[in-house]
Amino acid sequence: MKPNLEHNVKPYDDPAQNGRRSFGDALSPWLFLAPALLIFLYFKFIPMLRGVQMSFYKVSFGDADEWVGWDNFARVFTDEALRNAAGRTLLYVLVTVTLSAFIGLLLAQALQGTARHMRILRTAMFLPAVTSAAVVAEIWRILYAPTPAGVVNTVIGWVGAAPQGFFSNPDQALAALMGMHVWKHVPYDTVIFVAGLAGVNRELYDAAAVDGANAWHRFVHVTLPGLAPAITVVLTLGCIRGFRVFTEVYATTGGGPAGSTEVVMTHIYKQGFQELDFGYAAAASTVLFLFTAIATAAFLAWRRRGKR
Amino acid sequence: MNIDSSSGHAAAAGTRAAWLQWAARGLLYAMLVVVFVGPFWAFLMTALSGVTIAPGRLLLWPEQPTLENFRYAWFDAKVWRYLLNSAVVVVVGTALQLAVSALAAYALARKRFRGLALVSFLVLSTMMLPEEVIAIPLFMVLGNLPLLNLSLQNTHLGMILPVVGWAFSIFMLTEFMRAIPLELEEAARVDGANDWQVFWLVILPLCKPALGTAAVFGFIMIWDQYLLPLLVTNRESLYTLPVALATVRADETMKPAVFIAVSVIAMLPSILVYLGLQKAFNRGLLAGAVKG
Numbered sequence: 089m090k091p092n093l094e095h096n097v098k099p100y101d102d103p104a105q106n107g108r109r110s111f112g113d114a115l116s117p118w119l120f121l122a123p124a125l126l127i128f129l130y131f132k133f134i135p136m137l138r139g140v141q142m143s144f145y146k147v148s149f150g151d152a153d154e155w156v157g158w159d160n161f162a163r164v165f166t167d168e169a170l171r172n173a174a175g176r177t178l179l180y181v182l183v184t185v186t187l188s189a190f191i192g193l194l195l196a197q198a199l200q201g202t203a204r205h206m207r208i209l210r211t212a213m214f215l216p217a218v219t220s221a222a223v224v225a226e227i228w229r230i231l232y233a234p235t236p237a238g239v240v241n242t243v244i245g246w247v248g249a250a251p252q253g254f255f256s257n258p259d260q261a262l263a264a265l266m267g268m269h270v271w272k273h274v275p276y277d278t279v280i281f282v283a284g285l286a287g288v289n290r291e292l293y294d295a296a297a298v299d300g301a302n303a304w305h306r307f308v309h310v311t312l313p314g315l316a317p318a319i320t321v322v323l324t325l326g327c328i329r330g331f332r333v334f335t336e337v338y339a340t341t342g343g344g345p346a347g348s349t350e351v352v353m354t355h356i357y358k359q360g361f362q363e364l365d366f367g368y369a370a371a372a373s374t375v376l377f378l379f380t381a382i383a384t385a386a387f388l389a390w391r392r393r394g395k396r
Numbered sequence: 397m398n399i400d401s402s403s404g405h406a407a408a409a410g411t412r413a414a415w416l417q418w419a420a421r422g423l424l425y426a427m428l429v430v431v432f433v434g435p436f437w438a439f440l441m442t443a444l445s446g447v448t449i450a451p452g453r454l455l456l457w458p459e460q461p462t463l464e465n466f467r468y469a470w471f472d473a474k475v476w477r478y479l480l481n482s483a484v485v486v487v488v489g490t491a492l493q494l495a496v497s498a499l500a501a502y503a504l505a506r507k508r509f510r511g512l513a514l515v516s517f518l519v520l521s522t523m524m525l526p527e528e529v530i531a532i533p534l535f536m537v538l539g540n541l542p543l544l545n546l547s548l549q550n551t552h553l554g555m556i557l558p559v560v561g562w563a564f565s566i567f568m569l570t571e572f573m574r575a576i577p578l579e580l581e582e583a584a585r586v587d588g589a590n591d592w593q594v595f596w597l598v599i600l601p602l603c604k605p606a607l608g609t610a611a612v613f614g615f616i617m618i619w620d621q622y623l624l625p626l627l628v629t630n631r632e633s634l635y636t637l638p639v640a641l642a643t644v645r646a647d648e649t650m651k652p653a654v655f656i657a658v659s660v661i662a663m664l665p666s667i668l669v670y671l672g673l674q675k676a677f678n679r680g681l682l683a684g685a686v687k688g
Binding site for chain 2: 116118123124127128131132133135195209214218219220221226227233234237238239271279280334339356366380381
């Protein structure tokens with residue numbers, strides 16, 4: 089049922105064909121686009137430009153804002169708390185993206201196919217993915233309860249481990265968050281890989297089998313190359329999701345305990361809404377945006393080059 | 397654990413290996429269900445239990461089954477009000493998002509005009525502007541819309557309008573509309589239909605499956621909003637359910653099972669929409685996956 093992606097727009101309203109185009113015809117597409125463009129203008133582009141502008145001011149409520157030049161940016165690059173948060177975010181992205189893709193790949197191998205029970209299983213395991221991040225946070229606050237009766241503590245108790253603190257232990261909170269994140273996003277990755285596997289040419293498997301390739305060789309030389317587009321999608325989406333992570337952290341640990349889970353977005357949010365340092369928060373957001381935009385663009389360019 | 401099914405190996409090793417493989421698969425499936433569905437099940441069962449449970453404990457089967465926790469959550473913890481806020485935001489938001497996306501998609505898919513490439517680029521660029529990154533300035537803009545001198549702070553509209561424009565929805569509908577044969581449109585034009593009539597009478601009815609998909613994704617996306625309501629309001633009476641969870645949790649006089657009931661109410665809408673409209677949902681998932 090997927091629409092085919094080929095452009096079949098013929099120039100039926102090409103002015104060269106229809107003679108002179110009336111003013112109304114030229115205006116028409118813009119009328120269709122106007123609502124979307126207006127919404128984007130007000131809630132995406134103006135805020136973005138305003139954010140860049142705010143980055144150069146000390147924003148104060150009531151008084152006029154004070155121009156401070158590059159000061160905010162200078163602070164962004166010397167702020168140790170932000171640097172730590174950035175390091176933590178990077179680690180968070182690396183671990184969650186890799187782990188989630190890896191588990192997703194394994195599960196996709198086990199859950200591929202169109203058999204009825206496979207579809208039911210895939211549906212069942214997709215529940216975390218459609219549950220809102222705030223609810224997932226509450227679920228895991230309870231699962232990770234630091235008491236002996238807590239669910240995760242009960243499970244690790246079966247193998248003899250002592251009860252752990254999880255979100256309340258500065259040494260474990262970030263890892264606990266990563267576990268929660270992977271739980272929510274593995275289903276997405278699995279489904280994308282299942283779709284990717286369905287597109288791998290079956291004949292290649294047969295050919296490999298004839299050549300005497302074992303399961304591992306088939307996986308490395310047939311499955312993985314066939315999954316390249318799916319892997320790209322999973323990694324790109326995972327990185328974008330990871331760098332902007334906010335709700336999962338804010339609704340569970342709030343960046344604590346002792347700042348051990350402070351990520352870039354929670355740090356920026358606090359600088360803005362708790363310290364009321366909006367200029368600085370805007371500058372840090374601008375840097376985060378530039379970083380993700382450049383990283384995404386570079387990645388897409390590299391991917392396009394690889395295709396040619 | 398090697399979970400690759402390979403009939404050649406199984407046949408060689410005989411029925412014992414086949415049985416082992418079958419058992420391993422069964423075990424894996426059971427583990428998946430426990431890990432990914434278990435928490436939802438335990439939440440529901442605990443919420444239905446009348447016994448007093450220790451904080452952090454969950455039940456796998458209701459003890460002293462009762463709806464009292466839900467009753468308390470609904471009336472005394474005022475979940476009805478948060479759910480109403482959420483419903484207003486999600487229903488109006490999804491409807492507007494669908495309308496705006498369909499209109500834009502029609503122009504992008506079926507029209508050629510100067511500026512098409514620029515518009516496509518602008519729409520695409522919004523995908524790189526998640527609201528987390530523009531949260532701080534968005535807060536300022538919502539407080540005073542440029543030119544209009546209007547504040548959307550503390551209004552439902554403030555939580556709705558920013559999510560009405562969604563590039564994913566626009567692009568998905570654009571791709572679908574491109575695939576509709578031009579002959580259908582030309583036939584209508586010969587009969588004297590204008591752009592609006594072509595859009596409304598020819599294209600939209602053919603887009604129903606794609607509109608369904610866009611609606612499901614829009615619903616789940618808007619239901620998931622967390623930072624935006626936080627930016628728009630600090631009045632509890634305007635909180636949507638996901639944002640209100642923290643407020644409800646902070647009430648220490650409440651039994652743990654009541655808060656679990658509140659969480660169950662908060663997880664149900666998106667899960668029900670997903671389960672009910674699964675076909676539409678999966679279509680969109682694959683469209684997104686293939687497109688990247």
